[in-house]
Amino acid sequence: MKFAVLVFPGSNCDIDCYKAVEDTVGEQVDYVFHTATDLSAYDAILVPGGFSYGDYLRCGAIAQFAPVMAEVKKAAEEGKFILGICNGFQILTEAGLLPGALIRNNSLKFRCHQVGLTVENAKTGFTNDFAQGEVITIPIAHGEGSYYVDDETLAALKANDQIVFRYAGDNPNGSVDNIAGVCNEAGNVVGMMPHPERAVKEILGSADGARMFTSVLNAWRERNGAASIR
């Protein structure tokens, strides 16, 4: 399996994502620059956190038009596995690959600490290694992570099982319905504010994030029938 970690000007969790792939599943992983125009070699695309283009105008607003994003859209349509983390989630919503928007935390503070997350959908390509309803620990680090959708879209998200994670306990940012992560209708594109790549070993405070990477490897193997030849 081959992973791409996208790198925009201002990405700062790209190295963490790269190392997380190496340390959790040990599959091939490449940094792919925002100017790239071909992602056909990759099975999974990680859109990392950071402050792409300085968060100018809005978080992710300018990154959505980077050349590589046309390829990300194509990959999404092809059913490839795409995970947007923090700024990556903001970019995917701005690009229209995921519904909703991320706005300023209701506290107005940059919140950087561990949170409990309830796994609301353990069937996506990135969550199949969790149990449905399991509470996991993953850190957040954002100032603009309050997920917003209107009532109509929220009803659709619930009906289609697109809410992937909810904050368990205190909601750190005021997001609608305590939402921390969502997926597209097909379930191959997932976006979340918490940082699973920062929670891949106990020494980091939690190893729960590692299972997002093992999940996608499982999903890829299942899709490609590779499990039988392991």
Add this chain to the structure above:
Amino acid sequence: MKAKVYVTIKQNVLDPQGNAVQGALHTLGFNEVGKVRIGKYLELDLDTNDRAQAEEQLKVMCEKLLANTVVEDYRFELEG
């Protein structure tokens, strides 16, 4: 031709910055202040004299980039 673009947070979306500024104004004694909403103001120089075309282009610019219509509204004025 000059364009002034105003991007504002939709009425049903929470504006924590506006709430904080409202609180600060109350602290300063401006108790007549009700709701405060913070938005963005952009000035654009457009290399065209065709008003209709400018309006059409501005609408596309707002929809594509300048506003996120999930959470924001926009309006613009043309001068010159």
